[in-house]
Amino acid sequence: MANILIIDDELMVRTLLAEVVTSQGHTAASFSDLSGGLAHARAHACDLIYLDVLLPDGNGLEALPELKKLPSAPEVIVITSHGDPDGAEQAVRHGVWEYLHKPFTVDRISLSLERALSFRHRKIHTPGGISLHRPDIIGNSSALLSALNLAAEASSTNVNVLLQGETGTGKELFAKVIHQNSVRSHKPFVTLDCASCTDSLIESQLFGHVRGAFTGADRHRDGLLKLAHGGTLFLDEIGDLPLHIQGNFLRALETRRFRPVGATHEAESDFRLIAATNKDLHEMVRLDMFRADLLYRLRGLTITLPPLRRRQEDLPLLINHYLDRHCRTYGVCTKQVSGDFMEAVTVYDWPGNIRELVHALERACTASQGDPTLFARQLPTEIRVQVARTLARREGEHGLMPAASSVSTAHPHAEERIAHPASIEPHVQSLPHTPHAMFGLPAAYASVTTAATPPTLKEFRHEAELRYLQDVLRLTAGNIRKAVEITGLSRGHLYGLMKKHGISA
Numbered sequence: 001m002a003n004i005l006i007i008d009d010e011l012m013v014r015t016l017l018a019e020v021v022t023s024q025g026h027t028a029a030s031f032s033d034l035s036g037g038l039a040h041a042r043a044h045a046c047d048l049i050y051l052d053v054l055l056p057d058g059n060g061l062e063a064l065p066e067l068k069k070l071p072s073a074p075e076v077i078v079i080t081s082h083g084d085p086d087g088a089e090q091a092v093r094h095g096v097w098e099y100l101h102k103p104f105t106v107d108r109i110s111l112s113l114e115r116a117l118s119f120r121h122r123k124i125h126t127p128g129g130i131s132l133h134r135p136d137i138i139g140n141s142s143a144l145l146s147a148l149n150l151a152a153e154a155s156s157t158n159v160n161v162l163l164q165g166e167t168g169t170g171k172e173l174f175a176k177v178i179h180q181n182s183v184r185s186h187k188p189f190v191t192l193d194c195a196s197c198t199d200s201l202i203e204s205q206l207f208g209h210v211r212g213a214f215t216g217a218d219r220h221r222d223g224l225l226k227l228a229h230g231g232t233l234f235l236d237e238i239g240d241l242p243l244h245i246q247g248n249f250l251r252a253l254e255t256r257r258f259r260p261v262g263a264t265h266e267a268e269s270d271f272r273l274i275a276a277t278n279k280d281l282h283e284m285v286r287l288d289m290f291r292a293d294l295l296y297r298l299r300g301l302t303i304t305l306p307p308l309r310r311r312q313e314d315l316p317l318l319i320n321h322y323l324d325r326h327c328r329t330y331g332v333c334t335k336q337v338s339g340d341f342m343e344a345v346t347v348y349d350w351p352g353n354i355r356e357l358v359h360a361l362e363r364a365c366t367a368s369q370g371d372p373t374l375f376a377r378q379l380p381t382e383i384r385v386q387v388a389r390t391l392a393r394r395e396g397e398h399g400l401m402p403a404a405s406s407v408s409t410a411h412p413h414a415e416e417r418i419a420h421p422a423s424i425e426p427h428v429q430s431l432p433h434t435p436h437a438m439f440g441l442p443a444a445y446a447s448v449t450t451a452a453t454p455p456t457l458k459e460f461r462h463e464a465e466l467r468y469l470q471d472v473l474r475l476t477a478g479n480i481r482k483a484v485e486i487t488g489l490s491r492g493h494l495y496g497l498m499k500k501h502g503i504s505a
């Protein structure tokens, strides 16, 4: 049984809310003004407060900071007038559980009450907050955990969710996890990538069409809104939703009613919306490319996913996870990563985020074949080019490279097996290369992006191979046994390459 406080100046609203609350076995205390409600909240522990915005003695939203600090930390449902998106937005920004538009139905109140109390129950009974089942979302950085907390909150509510973040940060993954953890999990999760549909197609994709609605419409077809009934509609790249459809979609979002193309009657669907974008929707609103009222609606709860470069502490976990997966997929031996590999992935800024990391690991995995250790040279060339440039820039700025030992490693054993640049410093002090430059990238790298005629891939490979062999032999002081161990080549292959490049041990 929960204790519910109702603060609303309309008798009808107080009566309706109190009836629903008590019919579900909870207690209700009602007040028509803010001061009476606040006094009650200070004196009695509450689980949930229904709070009207416009009250005779003040604005309910202004009382939110005090209500949130109450020892019982109640959930708050703000009651706003219909068609007041700003009030709704403000309510959400104040961290309230949900907002209800007047007039509301008994069903709507019951549903929101049930969800708010179930959220509270889980919050109170789960140490450290609400749990979220997220086997596919890897990482424990604080930036990711903040996003996961919001996802947990989103999964306990029915509010619209807007996922923001650069490409490859996991927006679709989060959308699925929110759906899977919600009460709608047993219903469909329906996806539409707004960027991949033509303007003419997107309307019938969303709303469906009747037979004969347009040339080629030879039969009635349900749209995605309908298919998502009871479940979740995930609109990816919502910034690409054509302007002329945004109005109809907004209406569907507000009323859960819409008209299929060519139909005379409206259809209904109880869908929950999760939208994603990597565009700046506010800027699009400013440029009249996106409707402001739709943006307000979308932002019931906004989750911004951090780029990988802001959560580098997750790299070891992500690398382990995906290396294991790729090794299983390709049936190759389990891989470890070397210090220079970790350094490279830490220095690189991953503009394609986790998607790019996943592909880079896959390529490294296949490139390394039977070698149990991955080296930086097995990363895609573009990544190594960027790493080389960044390191060179840093060297220019600071006069020296960052210490290799400062780079975290996922596999300390790999470090033991592979001569760590830091551990061979005495050998190389007199050499023109710094330890990093030894296993850095050949000079041809710079010309790839700067020269008028960049080297061919063959020339580039040749130089990289030569430079690598020279560095390994310098590092091992010409010890072929050690060079074989480092390179992972057979003795015969190593000698063959040395001969090709005219190198003697």
Ligand SMILES: Nc1ncnc2c1ncn2[C@@H]1O[C@H](COP(=O)(O)OP(=O)(O)OP(=O)(O)O)[C@@H](O)[C@H]1O
Pocket (backbone or CB within 6 Å): 136, 137, 138, 139, 165, 166, 167, 168, 169, 170, 171, 172, 173, 174, 236, 276, 278, 354, 355, 358
């Ligand atoms: N935290 C994570 N843990 C493990 N894998 C992740 C994580 N985040 C994303 N991924 C993986 O990265 C890839 C890209 O993720 P996803 O498609 O969800 O990104 P997105 O932000 O929706 O990208 P886009 O904006 O380009 O559509 C997927 O393979 C996904 O499984």
